[in-house]
Amino acid sequence: MIFGRFTQCSLISIRCLSIGRPEVATTSSKFANERWSVLVVHPKVRWGSGSASVLKQADRQLDEAVALVNNLPNMIAVEYVTIFTLWLYIRFYSSLIMPVDYNTKRKSIWATGNLEKLVARREEARATALMVNVDVLSPTQQEELFRIFEVPIFDRYNIVLSTFKEFARTDEARLQIALAEIPYIKHRIHALSSKRLHSRPEILHIEQQYSEIEGDLNEILRKREQDLRRDLKEATRKSAEQVGVKNSSDAVVAVVGYTNAGKTSLVKRLTGAVSLTPKDQLFATLDTTRHVAKLPSGRSAVFTDTIGFLSDLPMHLISAFEATLAHVKSADVIIHLRDVSNPDWKAQEEDVVATLRSIGVADNVLTERMITVDNKIDKEGAINASESINSVRISCKTGDGMSELVELLNEKVTMATRCKTIRLRLDVRSPVINWLYHNEFVVVEPIVDGNNLIFDVVMNESEVGRFRKTFAHLRKKSHE
CATH class of the missing domain: 3.30.70 (Alpha-Beta Plaits)
Known part of the structure; x- marks a missing residue:
């Protein structure tokens, strides 16, 4: 039984909720130092309204899920399973796509036959955890899947939130992560307290100490959320003061895009900010950074490098980063950076635009004040996707196309600020x-x-x- 190790990892602590003002660092524990071998399974909905966009390929969705798991230092996706026979050995990719009909709402997600195949695959791979590539599993599903597989069960929410915790470097980011946990905590605690489930709290990634809380849990969580939002407002104010913006008339240019599209590299190219260190890593940027540069017109522009977007994330996880995304909603100009060397660039664009709309960016802003920038044109396989006067092709690595981008940016900022x-x-x-x-x-x-x-x-x-x-x-x- 692997559960003894499971209790140490990825559990949301709520001990700090019961008394006084909570410390951000104790809202949730990090993964234990022990390494986890994870079998990644993508449930492909074959038909019905629950099926994915036609732009999304199941094999690429699986690859992204594997990359998310491998992005955590103490997790590794099981890549291959080797089966030896009398005459030869068979080696096949371990993480897999398992079809499901209509949707992923079934208690066990898959029917009995497919579940038996998955159990056998987990045993062959000797995986110590299972990652189901859906946005968020219900408490009932996590309980049922744990009963079947007898290993910790993770979803995209668990993996992404753990990644956020791993790479957050400022109070602003940590506070937003703590806010993102509250709906998750509340939902699971209520499921346990209603007696609908018979799980131990750690199966649902909640620490055992929840049972020690005295008083009205809803009120405790409400007070904690209130404290976090107050602290976040103060942290955001201090962060803005450190930018060196000279006056309120400076234009704000928000750089957005799918995670790992090259946003930090672009901001560094445009502003020359020596403090920026681009990394080839998912969610390398969690903290909004702001950097000032002069445009050819003489106008100062504040470039904001924001958290990368990702498909299939719960809305409350996105809304928790309201302080970060507020810069996008109020920006004078938005730069949408696309990685056109990625075969899935079109599906990624769809996710980014959908996220922008979900946080309140108006359609007229998307059509009139957004510049589409196709990055990584120096890479093999990069396609020519630019299709309008508001788009430009660049390479942050070589600098190709940067002069055209600056010229277009200067024009857009001048128009947006009514200069x-x-x-x-x-x-x-x-x-x-x-x-x-x-x-x-x-x-x-x-x-x-x-x-x-x-x-x-x-x-x-x-x-x-x-x-x-x-x-x-x-x-x-x-x-x-």
Whole structure:
């Protein structure tokens, strides 16, 4: 029985909920140091409304699930099973696709025949855990599958949340992860307390200490959520202050895309931020980072590098990252980065756009203020997918296409922020000249015309109003 080791890993602790203000670090425990061999199974719905989009290939969905498991340092997907016979040995890929009819809502997901095949495969692979590639299993399903397979049962929610915990580096990220756990905790505790299940809490990834909580559990969880949101608001404020944004008129450019599309590499290319370290890793970025750069127009833009999107995630996991995704909703321009070297790029695009809509990004923003950027064109197999005037092909690795992107970005930011070019003819002694330089409106040196200097500056409506108010006294003198 493997359960003795299971109690140490991936369990959500709620001891801290009962008293006082909770510490973020104790909301859930990390995976134990012991290594887990995981059999990954993708339940392919063959027909009906529960079947996947036609853009999604089951084998690629399985590959992504295997990559998610292998992304955790203490987990490894079982790759091959070797069966020896008298004359030869047979070696086959262990993780597999197992068909299911209509949907994955059945208590055991699969019918008896397929379950028997899976049990045999797990034993052959000597897997110590099972990952079912669905967004989130119900408590009843986790209980039933544990009874059948007698090993820990994980879903995408468990694996992704554990990945978030592993790679989170700031309070802002850790607080959002803690918020994401609350609906999961609440659902499973209520299922256990209702006596509908006969499981031990650790089977549902909940620590045994839940039974020691005294008082109204709903109220305890509500208070904890309230505390987390307050702390998150403060952490987000401090993070924004550290960016070095000079004024509220700076444009915000949100860089979004599927996980591992190259968002961090792009922001580093655009801003030259030395603090950014791109990694070829799923969810390498969990903490929203903000970096300021000057556009050719002279406008400052704040580029936000956000968490990567992923298919088949529960909505409450996405909504918990509201502080991160708020930058996307309020952005002046959105850059949607696509990895066109990935055979599944079209399905990934579908997931990204669906996620943007689910968090409240309007359709007119997607069509008018979003730039589609096709990355990794230097890689073998990269396709030519750009199909509109709002798209551009680049390689963050080689720099190809970056000048075209900057030009398009400059145009979009100018339009989104309602900026216009203003020509000013000023006497060389005018105090306006020092003001223009001090506020960094001068991008191109002025044209000399006798005792006058001719400036072409870019301002938005707010800046024009501030300019007129500052120098209203000069206008009065000129009319006297």
